[in-house]
Amino acid sequence: MKRLLLRIVRWAAVLLVVLAIGLLARGCYAFRDRIPGYTLDIKIDAATTQAQPRPLRAGFARVKINPDLSDPKRPVWLAGFSHNRAATAIHDDLWAIACVVDDGYTRFGVVVLDAIGFFHDDAVAVRRACAPEWKLNYTTVCSTHNHSTPDLMGLWGADVLHTGVDPNYRKQVIAAAARAFGEAVAALQPVRVAFHEIPTPTDGLVADTRKPIVFDPDIRVMHFTSAANGGTLGSIVGWANHPETPWGKNTEITSDFCGYLRDALEQGVTDEGRVLAAGVGGIHLYVNGAVGGLMTTHPSVTVRDPYLEQDYKEPSHEKSRAVAHQLASRILPVLTSGNSASTDVAPIGIRARTIELPIHNKLFLAAAYLGLIDRGHVRWKKMRTEVALVTLGEASIACVPGEIYPEIINGGIERAPGGDYDIEPLEVPPLRELMPGRIKFVFGLANDELGYIIPRSEWDEKPPRLYGSKGVYGEINSCGPDTARLVHAALADLCRGTPK
Numbered sequence: 174m175k176r177l178l179l180r181i182v183r184w185a186a187v188l189l190v191v192l193a194i195g196l197l198a199r200g201c202y203a204f205r206d207r208i209p210g211y212t213l214d215i216k217i218d219a220a221t222t223q224a225q226p227r228p229l230r231a232g233f234a235r236v237k238i239n240p241d242l243s244d245p246k247r248p249v250w251l252a253g254f255s256h257n258r259a260a261t262a263i264h265d266d267l268w269a270i271a272c273v274v275d276d277g278y279t280r281f282g283v284v285v286l287d288a289i290g291f292f293h294d295d296a297v298a299v300r301r302a303c304a305p306e307w308k309l310n311y312t313t314v315c316s317t318h319n320h321s322t323p324d325l326m327g328l329w330g331a332d333v334l335h336t337g338v339d340p341n342y343r344k345q346v347i348a349a350a351a352r353a354f355g356e357a358v359a360a361l362q363p364v365r366v367a368f369h370e371i372p373t374p375t376d377g378l379v380a381d382t383r384k385p386i387v388f389d390p391d392i393r394v395m396h397f398t399s400a401a402n403g404g405t406l407g408s409i410v411g412w413a414n415h416p417e418t419p420w421g422k423n424t425e426i427t428s429d430f431c432g433y434l435r436d437a438l439e440q441g442v443t444d445e446g447r448v449l450a451a452g453v454g455g456i457h458l459y460v461n462g463a464v465g466g467l468m469t470t471h472p473s474v475t476v477r478d479p480y481l482e483q484d485y486k487e488p489s490h491e492k493s494r495a496v497a498h499q500l501a502s503r504i505l506p507v508l509t510s511g512n513s514a515s516t517d518v519a520p521i522g523i524r525a526r527t528i529e530l531p532i533h534n535k536l537f538l539a540a541a542y543l544g545l546i547d548r549g550h551v552r553w554k555k556m557r558t559e560v561a562l563v564t565l566g567e568a569s570i571a572c573v574p575g576e577i578y579p580e581i582i583n584g585g586i587e588r589a590p591g592g593d594y595d596i597e598p599l600e601v602p603p604l605r606e607l608m609p610g611r612i613k614f615v616f617g618l619a620n621d622e623l624g625y626i627i628p629r630s631e632w633d634e635k636p637p638r639l640y641g642s643k644g645v646y647g648e649i650n651s652c653g654p655d656t657a658r659l660v661h662a663a664l665a666d667l668c669r670g671t672p673k
């Protein structure tokens with residue numbers, strides 16, 4: 174009897190050890206670094222160009238990134254709202270759209286994906302897929318954060334245990350982004366550029382669904398025209414709003430207001446053959462900025478289509494179009510006014526740096542362990558990401574690797590009543606105060622999607638809850654309460670190191 178008991182204990186111990194080794198091995202595999210040793214520290218200042226200016230050149234290109242919906246056995250899972258939301262149709266095309274600018278010395282490229290988000294490893298994969306002869310000094314891959322696109326982050330599969338990412342689609346997007354860069358390089362030609370900041374009231378357009386109420390409301394535009402004939406080659410439009418207008422019941426793939434806006438700028442707006450607004454041609458990029466906190470055209474917001482003179486409240490594609498038309502009705506008059514100051518000299522400066530961030534979010538760790546979030550970690554509970562500050566003439570661009578709260582950009586962080594840390598704001602001064610130049614762009618979800626970047630003094634997981642509410646949304650999709658401080662500090666450092 175004693176011998177049997179001993180045998181059982183021995184076997185149980187062996188089993189436990191095997192199980193422990195198995196779990197540990199799974200952990201090591203799931204958290205392995207996908208790009209071991211990868212680090213980046215770029216410091217290119219614009220001084221050479223300023224001393225001996227050469228003419229600015231720019232090129233634009235776009236590549237379609239529609240998923241394949243032809244096989245009913247392989248559903249395409251839509252990202253952003255809930256599990257088990259399979260795409261039923263393609264309402265309008267998804268794109269990877271690139272712009273490359275070259276000041277004669279330095280070449281910067283940005284590609285924007287109609288996607289929920291793209292991890293740092295994938296942005297590096299795009300970088301590595303670019304040919305050396307394209308001579309890109311720095312590349313940024315941004316996602317519009319569109320919630321009607323295939324899952325590329327792994328969180329929205331059939332159920333909580335399965336990723337929604339189709340690895341073939343991810344490869345397709347990486348290849349398409351790189352191809353867009355290559356074609357944009359091939360399209361480089363002498364240009365003039367004009368920068369615009371367009372005041373844009375948020376009423377009837379965007380809601381802030383979490384206190385404090387702070388927006389990054391205005392539209393910023395870089396408009397590139399041919400130096401030879403003045404025609405529009407393209408633009409980069411920056412604004413801040415979640416592209417989730419058709420909301421969670423929509424199962425049709427769409428580029429949301431971002432796509433309608435690009436079309437309106439290029440082709441204009443017509444209704445039954447009547448031209449309501451003329452387009453300017455060219456290829457346009459929409460880049461999302463400080464969307465955290467959370468900026469959205471919520472179903473409670475009624476949007477008026479200024480061209481079609483109709484109101485839209487219920488989530489629909491027509492409502493997405495109305496949001497786009499609101500933006501286009503402000504942008505098109507500026508692009509066509511003809512009296513805006515443009516220049517053919519815009520020196521490029523780039524400061525970009527790899528940073529490491531701690532992950533406190535247990536759900537993110539569990540999702541990584543289960544293989545849902547398929548991205549490398551430099552080591553246990555630490556992930557690698559990237560920040561950058563790019564200057565282009567009198568414009569500057571803060572490249573932020575996630576969804577930053579607008580108060581970190583524009584000011585207005587509060588020592589929020591009910592917050593878990595009763596502290597004064599840490600992420601100050603506001604980044605836009607530190608950024609150089611006249612027109613200051615924010616490229617959000619740039620080279621990564623870390624989720625929400627929440628000020629520590631507004632962090633709230635425990636009772637009492639924020640501002641006496643029943644609880645707030647955001648922390649569940651954030652790496653942790655240190656993210657904002659570290660991202661802010663890294664960007665502030667890049668700003669301080671850049672000549673004003």
Ligand SMILES: [Zn+2]
Nearest residue numbers: 318415464576
């Ligand atoms: Zn979001």
